[in-house]
Amino acid sequence: MSTTTAPLPASVSAPKVWGGGRSPFNVSYGKMMMWFFLLSDAFTFGALLISYGTTRFFSSVWPEANAVFYASPFFGDKNLPLVFVSLMTFILILSSVTMVLAVHAGHYNDKRGVVKWLLWTIIGGIAFLSCQAWEWTHLHAEGGWWGSFTDLSMPASAIQHFFGNYPGHVLTATNHAAAMQATHDFFNYFFTITGFHGCHVASGVCFNTMILINTVNGTYERRGHYEMVEKIGLYWHFVDLVWVFVFTCFYLL
Amino acid sequence: MNTQHQSHVDIDALYQGDQSKLYSGLMAEHHGADINSEGSKKQVKRIIKVTIFLTIITALEVVLGLWGHHVGVPRAVTSALFLIMTLLKAAYIVKVFMHLGDETRNMIVTILIPLTLFIWFIIAFLADGGFWLHMNHSSGIHYMLP
Numbered sequence: 001m002s003t004t005t006a007p008l009p010a011s012v013s014a015p016k017v018w019g020g021g022r023s024p025f026n027v028s029y030g031k032m033m034m035w036f037f038l039l040s041d042a043f044t045f046g047a048l049l050i051s052y053g054t055t056r057f058f059s060s061v062w063p064e065a066n067a068v069f070y071a072s073p074f075f076g077d078k079n080l081p082l083v084f085v086s087l088m089t090f091i092l093i094l095s096s097v098t099m100v101l102a103v104h105a106g107h108y109n110d111k112r113g114v115v116k117w118l119l120w121t122i123i124g125g126i127a128f129l130s131c132q133a134w135e136w137t138h139l140h141a142e143g144g145w146w147g148s149f150t151d152l153s154m155p156a157s158a159i160q161h162f163f164g165n166y167p168g169h170v171l172t173a174t175n176h177a178a179a180m181q182a183t184h185d186f187f188n189y190f191f192t193i194t195g196f197h198g199c200h201v202a203s204g205v206c207f208n209t210m211i212l213i214n215t216v217n218g219t220y221e222r223r224g225h226y227e228m229v230e231k232i233g234l235y236w237h238f239v240d241l242v243w244v245f246v247f248t249c250f251y252l253l
Numbered sequence: 254m255n256t257q258h259q260s261h262v263d264i265d266a267l268y269q270g271d272q273s274k275l276y277s278g279l280m281a282e283h284h285g286a287d288i289n290s291e292g293s294k295k296q297v298k299r300i301i302k303v304t305i306f307l308t309i310i311t312a313l314e315v316v317l318g319l320w321g322h323h324v325g326v327p328r329a330v331t332s333a334l335f336l337i338m339t340l341l342k343a344a345y346i347v348k349v350f351m352h353l354g355d356e357t358r359n360m361i362v363t364i365l366i367p368l369t370l371f372i373w374f375i376i377a378f379l380a381d382g383g384f385w386l387h388m389n390h391s392s393g394i395h396y397m398l399p
Contacts, residue, residue: 025360028273035364046371057382058389066322086315093311097304100350110288120377225317227273230352232308237350241343248338253332 012101024216034231038238041200045242048196049249052189059182061175065251066154067164068186073134088131089243092201095124096240099208103233106226111215114229118212122238125205132198136191159183190250197246200239207232303349310338 017024025032056062066081073084095143098120143149149159156171162183163169172181211220211232220226286292286315314335321331348354 023272023276025363026276026357027360028276030273030278032360033298035360039364039367042368043370046374050374053375054378054385057379060386060390066318081264082318086311089311090308093304093307096346096350097300100300101297103352104293104300104338105288108290108293118372133286138319187381223271225271225273228274235350237346241346244339244342244346245269248314248335252314252335 028227031227031231031234034234035184038234041238042242045193045196045245048189048193049245052249055185055189058180059185061171061179061185062182063162064164064166064169065253067215068139068162069135069251071138077156082251084131084135085247086136088128089247091124091128091131092240092243095128096120096237098124100237103226103230106220106229109221109226111218111221114215114220114226115212118208118215118229122205122208122212125201125208125236129198129201129205132194132201136194139187139190144183144190146188146191147184148187149184152177152180154180162186193246193250197239197242200242204232204236204239205237283288299349303345307342307345314338 023029023032027035067086070079070081071077071084072080072087098117102114102117102121105111105117139145143158156173156176156179159179160171163171163179211228213224214220214228220228315327317331317334320326353364
């Protein structure tokens with residue numbers, strides 16, 4: 001340590017990054033804590049998806065996504081694999097875009113813009129939840145639920161359609177028990193993970209509604225900044241991010 | 254407030270009142286710029302570009318999912334492609350939509366380093382699952398339903 005250097009007057013020296021007074025990360029406490037919360041949430045979702053992967057790895061047979069998720073509303077039993085979930089994914093991506101536009105409007109103190117884009121984001125979130133409600137209802141009607149498919153006296157033909165009717169996917173007496181177990185595990189994980197994600201979307205819609213009310217009331221205008229929109233925006237994008245991984249793990253892989 | 258002669262005293266006052274004013278939006282970055290300004294429009298263009306990019310990747314994933322399955326592309330190939338596209342989408346969402354790309358280097362590193370735990374997490378658990386399957390096959394013992 002040098003003792004000969006005289007300290008510069010505070011008004012002359014540029015503030016040191018770690019010298020106190022300012023955040024070295026150039027973010028406020030609240031925003032950084034939102035990032036750390038999302039980091040912890042990423043590990044929660046990660047743990048769920050990885051345990052899903054582990055179960056899938058030790059199963060000799062596994063339901064085929066294209067055969068499980070084939071239906072769309074208004075099309076009856078027509079075979080349209082992936083179409084409906086692609087629509088859901090697209091809706092969530094678009095609501096993420098409208099959210100980032102709300103954050104952008106907030107950066108420029110554009111109250112009208114924030115209100116407009118938050119409204120679209122809320123509509124997107126509700127549309128996504130409605131789609132998910134339809135899909136859950138459909139799969140429930142097909143017999144899937146938490147704890148479903150445990151009855152080994154059920155014939156293989158009853159679950160064959162989840163594995164698709166492709167050569168090499170035909171269930172036999174030897175893999176019947178494993179197929180029943182796999183179907184059971186598949187639906188447990190599906191409802192748990194999409195349900196946990198759906199809870200995040202639902203709470204995100206609530207948060208968005210709260211900041212919309214505050215924006216309309218002029219709370220953030222008086223405060224001089226729209227950082228709350230940024231923080232809720234981070235949460236909302238994270239929910240979209242998780243769906244990107246859920247989409248890949250459940251519908252594509 | 255005259256920003257050109259902003260001293261430590263002013264910064265401290267702002268910090269104690271509401272630190273978010275220092276770091277958020279208008280005061281921190283845009284210095285009173287309008288929503289219709291050049292810089293604002295540039296940023297909106299960037300957002301739209303990323304939106305189109307994300308849409309195209311999602312469409313490609315769906316096409317690969319349907320067509321690859323139909324034609325019989327090996328599972329390992331489609332899975333690898335899906336994972337690459339997923340990570341690409343995730344990177345763009347975090348970088349542009351969550352503005353992590355605009356944060357300071359220290360902040361970016363602080364957020365990203367803990368995520369490397371996932372490398373161990375995924376390898377360890379999938380290996381465990383694979384080993385379990387191997388044991389079930391070689392020992393002839395099958396796990397039972399409740």
